[in-house]
Amino acid sequence: MPTVLILGAASDMAVAIAKKYASKGFNVQLAARNPSRLQALQSDLNIRYNINCTLHEFDALNYESHQAFFDRLAPKPDQTICVFGYLGDNETARTNWSESAKIIHTNYTGAVSILNVVSNYYASQKSGIIVGISSVAGERGRQSNYLYGSAKAGFTAYLSGLRNRMFHENVHVASIQPGFVYTAMTANMKLPPLLTAKPEDVANTVFKAATKKKNTVYVKWFWRWIMLIIKSVPEFMFKKLKL
Amino acid sequence: MKKVIANWGNYPAMESDERLFSYDDQLQDIIRNSPTFIPRGNGRCYGDASLAGETLNTLKYDKILSFDTENGIFECQSGLTLDQILEVVVPKGWFLPVTPGTKFITVGGAIGSDVHGKNHHVDGTFGQHVVDMDIILADSSMITCSPSVYPDLFEATCGGMGLTGMITRIKFKLKKVPSSYIKQKQLKAANLDELIRLFEEYKHYTYSMAWIDCLQKGKSFGRGIMTIGEFAKPEELNESQRKAPLALPKKKAITIPFNFPSWILNTFTVKAFNFLYYNKNVNKEINNVVTYEPFFYPLDALLHWNRCYGKKGFVQYQFVLPLAAKEGLVDILRRIGAKGMGSFLVVLKVFGKQEDNLISFPFEGFTLALDFPVRKGLFEFLDELDAVVLKYGGRLYMSKDARMKPEMLKAGYPRLEEFKSIVRKYNPDGKIRSVQSDRLELTK
Numbered sequence: 001m002p003t004v005l006i007l008g009a010a011s012d013m014a015v016a017i018a019k020k021y022a023s024k025g026f027n028v029q030l031a032a033r034n035p036s037r038l039q040a041l042q043s044d045l046n047i048r049y050n051i052n053c054t055l056h057e058f059d060a061l062n063y064e065s066h067q068a069f070f071d072r073l074a075p076k077p078d079q080t081i082c083v084f085g086y087l088g089d090n091e092t093a094r095t096n097w098s099e100s101a102k103i104i105h106t107n108y109t110g111a112v113s114i115l116n117v118v119s120n121y122y123a124s125q126k127s128g129i130i131v132g133i134s135s136v137a138g139e140r141g142r143q144s145n146y147l148y149g150s151a152k153a154g155f156t157a158y159l160s161g162l163r164n165r166m167f168h169e170n171v172h173v174a175s176i177q178p179g180f181v182y183t184a185m186t187a188n189m190k191l192p193p194l195l196t197a198k199p200e201d202v203a204n205t206v207f208k209a210a211t212k213k214k215n216t217v218y219v220k221w222f223w224r225w226i227m228l229i230i231k232s233v234p235e236f237m238f239k240k241l242k243l
Numbered sequence: 244m245k246k247v248i249a250n251w252g253n254y255p256a257m258e259s260d261e262r263l264f265s266y267d268d269q270l271q272d273i274i275r276n277s278p279t280f281i282p283r284g285n286g287r288c289y290g291d292a293s294l295a296g297e298t299l300n301t302l303k304y305d306k307i308l309s310f311d312t313e314n315g316i317f318e319c320q321s322g323l324t325l326d327q328i329l330e331v332v333v334p335k336g337w338f339l340p341v342t343p344g345t346k347f348i349t350v351g352g353a354i355g356s357d358v359h360g361k362n363h364h365v366d367g368t369f370g371q372h373v374v375d376m377d378i379i380l381a382d383s384s385m386i387t388c389s390p391s392v393y394p395d396l397f398e399a400t401c402g403g404m405g406l407t408g409m410i411t412r413i414k415f416k417l418k419k420v421p422s423s424y425i426k427q428k429q430l431k432a433a434n435l436d437e438l439i440r441l442f443e444e445y446k447h448y449t450y451s452m453a454w455i456d457c458l459q460k461g462k463s464f465g466r467g468i469m470t471i472g473e474f475a476k477p478e479e480l481n482e483s484q485r486k487a488p489l490a491l492p493k494k495k496a497i498t499i500p501f502n503f504p505s506w507i508l509n510t511f512t513v514k515a516f517n518f519l520y521y522n523k524n525v526n527k528e529i530n531n532v533v534t535y536e537p538f539f540y541p542l543d544a545l546l547h548w549n550r551c552y553g554k555k556g557f558v559q560y561q562f563v564l565p566l567a568a569k570e571g572l573v574d575i576l577r578r579i580g581a582k583g584m585g586s587f588l589v590v591l592k593v594f595g596k597q598e599d600n601l602i603s604f605p606f607e608g609f610t611l612a613l614d615f616p617v618r619k620g621l622f623e624f625l626d627e628l629d630a631v632v633l634k635y636g637g638r639l640y641m642s643k644d645a646r647m648k649p650e651m652l653k654a655g656y657p658r659l660e661e662f663k664s665i666v667r668k669y670n671p672d673g674k675i676r677s678v679q680s681d682r683l684e685l686t687k
Contacts, residue, residue, distance in 0.1 A: 012303070015265070037266050040306035040320060047307045048331055187263065188244055 005077035008084025012183035016199035022049040031058035060110030107151035174209035253556030281677040284349030290645025315417035321351030337417035340372035356642040357402030361450040364595030370401030402603035427472035435465025492534035505553030513585035561612035571635030
């Protein structure tokens with residue numbers, strides 16, 4: 001049975017992704033800061049899907065631990081899904097460096113650190129699949145969430161560069177661009193129902209992107225077009241908008 | 244986030260701050276910081292039982308914790324819905340010990356309402372199959388209770404409409420089944436007397452219920468169709484069924500896309516529906532083998548069927564009368580016929596004995612459930628029915644209720660004061676409260 005590693009396994013999106021892979025017969029390695037929290041999810045996946053689910057301690061911000069974390073995994077995962085992220089509070093972050101740093105390091109630095117480790121291993125094996133969950137927020141900076149957006153922009157660029165390098169190593173890298181998703185992260189926002197995906201939609205997109213070797217996938221197709229329009233607004237106009 | 248919510252009857256609807264959680268630490272934080280709240284699952288009670296300004300929604304708290312396939316012991320978090328349980332346990336030869344007419348309820352809700360099913364006269368209510376459960380109380384401490392440990396808390400939680408605390412973990416016993424099919428028998432009864440006689444004649448069947456045509460007069464008064472059944476043994480299956488005797492039924496459902504205009508339901512359409520429904524069974528008796536889905540959950544095939552009653556919603560009225568009070572049943576059906584307040588879905592069932600009952604609805608007797616669209620004059624009419632129910636020694640089901648008066652509850656449940664004192668013991672400041680509990684003066 002193939003194995004999938006899910007980095008940042010406590011979130012709603014990660015739970016949906018874990019269920020999707022388990023339902024397809026994958027053994028699942030759940031990695032999170034506080035793995036004991038995930039014991040219920042572990043038994044749930046084992047019982048429902050008759051697979052082997054294991055829990056692993058992982059802290060995206062503890063870069064030094066990443067190599068050892070990956071070395072300890074047995075078996076090594078066939079696929080790695082990088083789900084963790086931190087929206088943070090843009091307003092607080094403007095004047096509070098530790099909030100800014102947390103946003104940047106969770107969404108960008110931490111992701112780069114662990115995926116460097118994973119991709120080097122996959123390159124040595126000449127096989128493997130990496131899926132990164134980035135965000136449409138990374139496609140153009142907006143006043144309401146430019147710290148999160150800029151970190152995700154960095155992550156998107158990292159993934160596309162990594163995809164280019166790994167193509168020559170027979171390793172596939174997929175970037176997922178969710179728009180709005182109903183999750184705990186967005187529980188207090190009023191989201192337009194037509195434009196908002198469910199965590200299960202993200203999970204289906206992830207699985208499809210990995211299996212069909214897609215490069216950049218938007219969770220709901222029209223987000224590609226929405227972002228195209230947003231990106232084509234000239235900067236002298238865009239800066240006047242309140243977005 | 245604040246949004247407008249309603250339960251299955253779409254009446255009443257109100258704005259509520261609905262909180263979701265996935266993990267124990269989140270739940271305890273929310274409970275610690277909430278001034279008041281009521282637990283809420285899939286919103287399948289009918290009235291205002293799980294409505295409040297702040298609701299704790301368990302739907303993301305839905306993990307399976309253990310499943311002993313040898314002995315049929317199942318353990319899960321309270322937000323897991325019965326349909327998901329069936330998908331896991333049926334292929335292993337197990338079934339829910341008790342199930343209501345929909346599988347879209349959570350286990351927490353099944354205990355809060357202490358639900359009953361077609362097998363009440365044999366297997367009792369859901370709560371009677373619970374081994375133990377964890378409850379987080381109003382002060383955010385957690386207690387494990389069972390029929391022998393904290394028995395007062397256990398008893399007041401089964402049927403207690405969520406007022407004792409937030410159920411988090413439940414362990415219960417499943418029922419062993421020889422197949423996922425039901426050998427069913429449908430019997431037409433020309434009137435109420437015949438229907439009641441059939442219940443007596445077939446009481447050895449594990450599963451039984453009847454549909455009644457409530458708008459007939461004269462010698463057809465109370466005509467209906469009784470459906471009874473047993474899980475089919477492998478040798479009773481046909482050849483294709485026998486290949487996979489524990490197969491899950493195929494998922495097929497139609498969604499009612501929008502609220503119907505309320506004028507669609509009137510005496511004429513109900514009469515026409517009842518005529519077709521009664522006469523679709525040409526033969527007096529039909530015997531066949533079906534999957535468990537149409538037998539237990541016929542209406543689940545029609546997603547959002549509550550929209551048929553229009554946006555004003557409907558009230559379901561379910562009462563139970565003692566076995567000796569058959570004339571009470573006649574009295575109530577007559578009044579409904581006279582008012583032309585007909586309802587499609589009139590379901591009759593004979594409950595068996597229910598021992599040591601604190602606050603659960605069933606007792607030995609006839610139970611009838613009817614749907615009434617909300618319209619002018621309905622609430623006055625239901626008050627009139629309440630008086631008849633009381634006169635014959637009956638009571639109402641809180642899970643269906645959206646409008647009864649506190650006196651009606653008090654008169655129907657002889658141990659109500661004891662229940663209230665247990666609620667006060669574990670929920671002393673009424674932190675856990677709903678619109679219903681305030682209306683019924685359980686938390687005031």
